[in-house]
Amino acid sequence: MFRFFRSTENQRLVARLIRESFYQHRFGYGAAILSMLVVAATTGASAWILKEITDEFVVFKRIDRVNLIAGGVATIFILKGLANFIQAYFMSRVGNAIIADRQRKIYDRILAQGIEFYHSTSSSDLITRMTNNAQAARNVLDLVVTSYVRDLLSLVVLVGVMVWQQPALSIICFVVGPLAIYGVNRILKRVRKFAAMEFRSVGQIVQVMQETAIGVRVVKSFNLEGAMRNRMYKAVSDVENRANNIATLEAATSPVMETLAGLAIAGAIFVSGFLVLQGGQMPGNIMAFIGALLFAYEPAKRLARVRISLESGIVGVRMMFELADQPLTLVEKPDAKPLLAGPGEIRFDAVDFAYQKGPPVLDRFDLTLAPGKMTALVGPSGGGKSTILNLIMRMYDPQSGRVLFDGHDISHATLASLREKIAYVSQDTFLFAGTIMHNIRLGREGATDDEVIAAAKAANAHDFISAQAKGYETDVGENGGLLSGGQRQRISIARAMLRNAEILLLDEATSALDAESEALFRDALQQLTEGRTTIVIAHRLSTVHQADTIVVLEAGKVVESGPHKTLLQQGGLYQKLYEYQLMP
Numbered sequence: 208m209f210r211f212f213r214s215t216e217n218q219r220l221v222a223r224l225i226r227e228s229f230y231q232h233r234f235g236y237g238a239a240i241l242s243m244l245v246v247a248a249t250t251g252a253s254a255w256i257l258k259e260i261t262d263e264f265v266v267f268k269r270i271d272r273v274n275l276i277a278g279g280v281a282t283i284f285i286l287k288g289l290a291n292f293i294q295a296y297f298m299s300r301v302g303n304a305i306i307a308d309r310q311r312k313i314y315d316r317i318l319a320q321g322i323e324f325y326h327s328t329s330s331s332d333l334i335t336r337m338t339n340n341a342q343a344a345r346n347v348l349d350l351v352v353t354s355y356v357r358d359l360l361s362l363v364v365l366v367g368v369m370v371w372q373q374p375a376l377s378i379i380c381f382v383v384g385p386l387a388i389y390g391v392n393r394i395l396k397r398v399r400k401f402a403a404m405e406f407r408s409v410g411q412i413v414q415v416m417q418e419t420a421i422g423v424r425v426v427k428s429f430n431l432e433g434a435m436r437n438r439m440y441k442a443v444s445d446v447e448n449r450a451n452n453i454a455t456l457e458a459a460t461s462p463v464m465e466t467l468a469g470l471a472i473a474g475a476i477f478v479s480g481f482l483v484l485q486g487g488q489m490p491g492n493i494m495a496f497i498g499a500l501l502f503a504y505e506p507a508k509r510l511a512r513v514r515i516s517l518e519s520g521i522v523g524v525r526m527m528f529e530l531a532d533q534p535l536t537l538v539e540k541p542d543a544k545p546l547l548a549g550p551g552e553i554r555f556d557a558v559d560f561a562y563q564k565g566p567p568v569l570d571r572f573d574l575t576l577a578p579g580k581m582t583a584l585v586g587p588s589g590g591g592k593s594t595i596l597n598l599i600m601r602m603y604d605p606q607s608g609r610v611l612f613d614g615h616d617i618s619h620a621t622l623a624s625l626r627e628k629i630a631y632v633s634q635d636t637f638l639f640a641g642t643i644m645h646n647i648r649l650g651r652e653g654a655t656d657d658e659v660i661a662a663a664k665a666a667n668a669h670d671f672i673s674a675q676a677k678g679y680e681t682d683v684g685e686n687g688g689l690l691s692g693g694q695r696q697r698i699s700i701a702r703a704m705l706r707n708a709e710i711l712l713l714d715e716a717t718s719a720l721d722a723e724s725e726a727l728f729r730d731a732l733q734q735l736t737e738g739r740t741t742i743v744i745a746h747r748l749s750t751v752h753q754a755d756t757i758v759v760l761e762a763g764k765v766v767e768s769g770p771h772k773t774l775l776q777q778g779g780l781y782q783k784l785y786e787y788q789l790m791p
């Protein structure tokens with residue numbers, strides 16, 4: 208195989224890209240490569256025919272050959288045009304297919320990652336990768352194929368013509384070629400450095416843009432426009448400077464190439480002048496030789512530059528493979544079995560858990576959540592309440608110990624079957640782009656409009672939805688930005704109600720509701736939680752009165768548990784928390 212790079216790592220990356228993407232599109236590439244053969248052959252023929260034109264017309268004055276030669280020239284160019292079209296057609300189709308295919312693969316991989324991955328990778332980085340890396344894969348393959356196939360083939364054919372016509376003069380090519388490669392290599396390393404920096408700066412632009420759009424209220428109310436503008440201007444200038452640096456380096460190849468080509472052509476003309484005038488050589492051979500030399504210039508220049516262009520693209524390809532190879536943070540066991548329907552008991556058995564590199568949150572933690580009952584988790588902030596829900600949903604795996612559903616370790620279950628059992632309303636409600644109807648229906652695929660409306664009624668959302676101009680067809684805006692916090696929360700409660708799952712997890716689900724809505728929600732909850740294992744986290748203790756059991760957590764430990772009345776009588780932490788809330 209050709210050596211594309213000095214670095215064996217880059218060489219491996221291109222080899223892998225060829226294995227994964229080139230092979231898959233081998234027929235499209237095959238058609239393009241066949242037409243490149245025709246392009247190379249017709250380029251050689253266009254140089255060759257200069258000999259016929261010169262000798263037949265100028266030297267032998269063969270008027271009878273005019274038609275034939277003119278026809279030959281026309282045929283050569285028509286063929287070349289056609290081959291160029293076929294090549295461009297297949298190359299762009301395959302290129303677009305590679306981008307689409309790579310984007311699907313990148314997205315699938317990102318989607319398969321666990322929550323930890325999302326905490327350690329910024330969303331702006333992911334967005335930039337999604338567009339840039341797939342495009343880079345296409346660019347690299349495009350370059351490899353066009354340069355190392357079309358240009359190299361053309362060059363081989365043209366050098367063939369030169370050697371055939373003027374073997375001695377052809378030595379020029381073998382002197383100039385290595386010189387050009389040496390000149391370009393010196394520029395290469397610096398391009399690599401700038402290409403990597405450019406990607407990071409593009410990521411910065413996306414990040415500042417994202418933060419501006421999402422945090423617009425904070426930006427405006429805290430007068431942060433100036434600070435945001437400075438960050439954006441810096442990122443934009445960085446990209447501009449890096450792009451200029453790369454462009455300058457790329458352009459720097461031109462003087463090298465032009466000087467070498469000029470010397471080669473001048474030398475060839477100088478020597479051939481003597482050969483024709485004093486050596487008695489046929490001028491046709493010389494014309495064909497010089498023609499081939501001139502035609503060879505463009506493909507030679509592209510070939511000399513190709514490694515520089517590849518260096519920019521390979522940064523994206525490297526990042527793409529890094530992402531693809533990043534181990535999944537949470538995987539399903541190969542022999543995972545679906546969880547079967549059961550009464551719905553959840554048990555924590557000696558669970559040790561800490562977030563990545565963080566201090567322990569749960570230490571030999573034991574807790575049983577009774578099936579079909581409502582358990583409330585209360586306690587000071589940071590005590591581990593949300594962590595317990597995270598572990599129940601298997602967003603993370605404990606470092607040791609087990610989480611069991613009806614006696615089955617959830618780490619041995621399929622993720623889909625586990626999550627199917629659960630309806631979850633989070634602290635930070637998230638709505639997707641689209642209508643209210645669409646957002647509620649995400650709770651259960653295939654739910655009818657009537658079922659969606661019934662869920663909205665139960666979540667006390669129906670009235671405000673009906674009051675909107677377009678009712679259930681009202682657009683919610685980006686992340687529900689067109690609705691109030693309480694409205695967004697009611698929609699996400701309706702979504703969870705529609706799910707009709709065995710287990711209901713509510714993490715501060717009513718924090719954005721006013722007192723009246725909350726009271727209505729409590730009524731609805733009573734029906735909803737009937738016979739369903741429900742876990743509620745709430746800071747407002749008024750929400751948790753009705754729970755069958757209240758578990759009081761402090762620093763990852765269960766300090767008290769029991770029904771509301773019993774806990775109040777015990778006079779422990781629960782009673783203290785309760786009193787704090789009742790104090791004026």
Ligand SMILES: Nc1ncnc2c1ncn2[C@@H]1O[C@H](COP(=O)(O)OP(=O)(O)OP(=O)(O)O)[C@@H](O)[C@H]1O
Pocket residue numbers: 326562563565568587588589590591592593594595
């Ligand atoms: N993704 C995370 N990465 C690292 N540490 C985390 C992460 N999420 C939570 N923690 C830490 O774990 C501890 C328990 O957090 P958790 O969110 O479970 O508490 P909580 O009781 O739900 O608090 P709150 O009532 O404020 O929501 C806290 O010290 C918190 O800083």
